Amino acid sequence: MSSSSPITQDTQPVIQCNSVYKIFGDNAKKMLQASKGNVDAKVFQDAGCIVGVNNASFEVPKGDLLVVMGLSGSGKSTLLRCASRLTDATAGQIFIDGEDLLAMSNKRLIELRRNKMGMVFQSFALLPHKTVLENIAFPLQVKGINTHESIKRAKDMVDLVGLDGRENYFPRELSGGQQQRVGIARSLAVEPDIWFLDEPFSALDPLIRKEMQDEFMRLQGVLNKTILFVTHDFDEALRLADRIAIMKDGIIEQLDTPANIVLNPATEYVRKFTEEVPREKVLRIESVMDPVDTSEVLSDLKVSKDAIIETVAEAVLGQEKPVAVIGADNQVVGAVHSSKVIHVLFGSRAGTENRN
Amino acid sequence: MSSKFIKTLGALVTGLMLVFGASTVRAADSSAPIVIPTHNWSSQVVMAYVIGGIFESMGNNVEYVSADTQAVYESIRQGDVTISHEVWQSTFGASFYAAMAKGGIIDAGTHAAKTLEEVGVPQWVIDENLCPGLPNWEALKNCKDVFATPDSGGKGRILEGPQSWHGQEYPDRVEALLGDDYVVKFAGGADALWAELAAAKKEGRGTIIFNWTPNFTDADGFVFIEWPPYYLGCRKQDGGDSKCGSPIGWLKKAANYKFPKTHPAAYTMFSRLSFNAGQIGQMAALVDIDGMTHEDAAKKWLADNEDVWKPFIGKGM
């Protein structure tokens, strides 16, 4: 959220996957070697193998939020599990902070998970016999932190996710949204650098989902983690992502910023997702702003260059003068004209509306 | 450090063993407990506590363990149980001799009590003359209907104890003497026999069940069938034709083969010990009729009958 720009620093990415394959089946390794990387799912399926991830490569730089989006069976959750080594990739390389994940000893892996990784699950995966507080303190206690200290830290996390007053509830006594707050708090308890989220909001009601997404963005605004986020909900991906990877049949079809994906879908499959998407919900002010023209008189209203157009459209259109656009440091970086906003809102969608 | 500790401990243990070892050099009885089995009928349990009480009065330690009546002989052989004080000839003789053949168990003498284990009828069958001519066995030939049950297919039924008691003896005898008119049914246990007795009494019908004396059923009256007399070798398994009844049986005592060595005094007492039918009846009556617990019954019996049991201990006490 913090930076929408692609990697500019020359520091190494936090997560880096190179040609990762995950194929389920007895002789998956042999078949993969024989195919020399050109995996045809059909051929493999006939041989009793199921292709989960097919030649996936991506990088997530520090503080970046990569959303992996795909329908069920697309291999998105498998990819996430490869990156956290909950399952061992069949082939390929995965680096966490430059360290080879697949070559790690079990001991090192446990150490890594205890200190650097946190994960949130679709079905919350809370321990049913532990209270909210104990669930959150669990990763700390596993690490060997004593009860007093771990409970104190857990209490802080409870406050952070807004579950104050429910510390001693058991998971079964909470609503779905509250349970996922516990899941989030637990995954953050060890203050990890890397945050994996596997469809965290998919099991929730639409209203609660929206609320949780807002909550998530608020948290990320404060915490600035490196995030791999899996979802099947394209709207959710657009709302949250710095970049989106769209998967189909184990293959990453396109990996780009939300705006670029909507504006320039790479394949027919991706285009199908994007064509129903209202542009104003995706594009940021930045993409429609003009450079600062000193001759122009700007309105008093100032909008952030990262603001989604939809959220500020009414305010911008209400101004007679062009609206000033400001950057992260509150400096004016450009101006936005209502005509361009109107174009985004109504321009290219006339056809689509007729079809509806 | 630790090796020194072990050495010290070793020395200590050796010393202790010497001390206690010295005290075991004796002609007196070992202080290890004498294990007495308790079975599931009153006179046996009371007698167990009576004998235990006598042992204790001699300064022995005693333990009681509940055991199956048939399986106990194997346990005596192994030394898990020390003695058995009621070995009924016809019911447990087979198990006792089977264990003796394997070794490890010895015959520790016989009680004065004579036992009779035999099938018979309750007193009212005689009183109401349901089957004229009883208790002579030949009368049975004419009244199979009196003893028929729904599942006996029109034949007279004789309710035997479990098959483990006498095996094929009764079926053989009935076949030899009464032919096809009677069947032998095996009951599951003594309680099944008593339940049948109670049910028959309620209906006032005739029934033939296996029973023995002395037993608590003696009080209501029970008449044993008089079969042709027993003689050695008359049974089928001994090569005979099975046309004979049960002998007047012995009531033996058994012990583990080491008992005389470990507890010479106690063994001497045990081998002398002998109760008669009246005394056994008294013990059972204290529980079955007076409703005392087995321990209390034993205490009372011991207190009331010192003149009976003191002589078993012999001189020196």
Place this chain on the structure above:
Amino acid sequence: MCCLAAGLERKIGIDSRIMNQLTNHPKLIQFIGLLVIFSLLCFFIAPSETNVLWRFPSLLAGLPYLINDSVEYLMFDWWPIQVYDPEIEEFEEKPLILQVTRAISASILFLIGLIREIILGGFKTIVTFTSWDFVSENKWARWPALPWTVVAGGAILLGYKLQGKGLAMLAGFSTIYLAVFGQWEPSMQTLSFVLFAAPVSFILGLTLGIWAYKNRNVELTLNPFLNVMQIMPHFSYLVPVMVFFGIGDHAGAIATIIFATPPMVRLTVLGLKRVSPEVLEAGMMSGCSNFQLMYKVLIPTARRDLLIGVNQVIMQCLAMAVIASFIGAKGLGFNLLLSLNGLRIGEAIEQGICIVLIAVVLDRLSLAWANKKTDYFAELTFIKRHKYSLLFLVILVAGSVLAYVGTFIFREGYNYLYIVPHNKGITIKDTLQNGVDWIWDTFFFALKGFNVFLIQEILMPMKAAYLSMPVAATLVLTMGVGYIIGGIRSAAIVGGFILFIALTEWWDRALITMYLMSFAVIVASIIGVTVGTLCAQNAYTAKFILLVCDTFQTFPSFIYLIPVIMLFGVTDTSVCIAVIVYATVPATRYTVEGLRSVSPDLHDAGSMSGVNRLQRWIKIELPMSFPHMALGVNQTVVFALSMVIIGAMIGTDDLGQYILKALSDKNGTGNGLTLGLCVAFIGLAVDQVIRTWANERKKVLGLA
């Protein structure tokens, strides 16, 4: 069922209807074909002892001897070592294994004795650390008993601490009942034996279960053993246990552990497998080591199933209380047998209630212990933190003082404030006895006609029919059913089991066991399904009937054997009724569970399509819950088999009578085990068929 339906609609198009039924149900044709072959075989095979097809030769007759000789060689001849016996001051040659098993026995006995003496007092523990001589010479070396008031107070406190007032009251009521009714000593003897056997079964079951969960091969190897152990009648392994370990409380405990461990293993595997993969992953991502993953994540999460396991272990332990007394377990079980042998049924019921109470209290306490919460925020002072320990100390002191005061109050006789001596409490046995007598008086003659009818018109003909089956026909029939339902594999398994029995010398006995079992199972299933269906209609009756099931499962079955004999005599009716009473429990339980688990959506869907209550039951609820109910029938078979064998205590001429006889046989070990296997194989053959069918059905209905 299809045939019946077809038969009812006699009038029109009967032929085409049947043809339709047949083409729609190919298995029906197979079944009809099988029956035809079976009948032909029955008709043509001559019933003669020389005809191999009538009765197979007993090729396995030597098996019991083989088992027996091997065991005896192992125990009494193999690897003799010189052992010094201080009692007779001689070296003796003793076989190694015997020494090993006796050492195990001694340590188990020590542990049971320790628990027992903490509660009841004594000196055996002191003997272990010193010697009999020491104790004989020093009469002060006795451990005092805890006054019963302290134990009762402790139980109340524990109940309160773990759950609250309700459990405290239950624990209090039960302990006070035990004391006041003069059953304190035997109850505590039984308790000490259970407090050893139950935790050992639990830990053993858990360990094996975890091992099987982690290693598929272990699971596959373990499965047949568990099956056999669970169905094998208790009596059949009493002799082997006795040969290996001697007699006494420890032998009873070992027999109990053999019986109580299998369900724990099964439920552990089941529970662990049911843990959602995400929870497992959450544990891994929290950085758990393998050990932490197992003990902090998997096991606590699988708690529901594990607790059912604990419940089963406790129930089984107390159900074994009576049988364990055959090989030396002291306590309520032995006293109960003694009462029954004197026909003192009132007394026996009183003792039976004690067993049920102990079972219920232990079950609830262990449940509450597993569910307790910790409060991390209370600022606790020393006193608050150790509140319960301190309170117990207070109870201990108060109880002891009270017991001391008691010595002054009860100068004569017994100190009721210390230990209420056996059978010196109040008693309601006469009332209970009168109740039993009343039932007897009232129903005896009414039931007599029924009894005669049942025996002459149903049981005897059924028994005769079973015995008149040629063995070849039986084998073809059972294998055929196996084939139709589960293919070649099931046919081979079922055939193997039946063939084993047919080749022993006890085939006729096994047929009688099968006849008793099948009659009881049919009746128990009908009663169970009916009662279960009625009670499943609403949540309260459902809960109530499940409670009744629990009680019947722990209430010692020996107790109702006697009243049944008094009502129906030493006949097969008595055996069948005792079996039916016991075997109806699982039939009812599974029916209730099956019906209650039918999703309410389906009820609504049914109501919306306008079905009435009865139609809904027949068309929707029954078919949906049928697979689960079939597993209930499966359990009914297992329960029925075990009770048919105990029915030998009434008087039967089936396998049970021979198993009972094995207790005194010269080669009892071999006979007992082989007979036990025969019974287990009958159960396993039925199990194979029903389970395969239920699994298929579940797949079809999408319930698996």
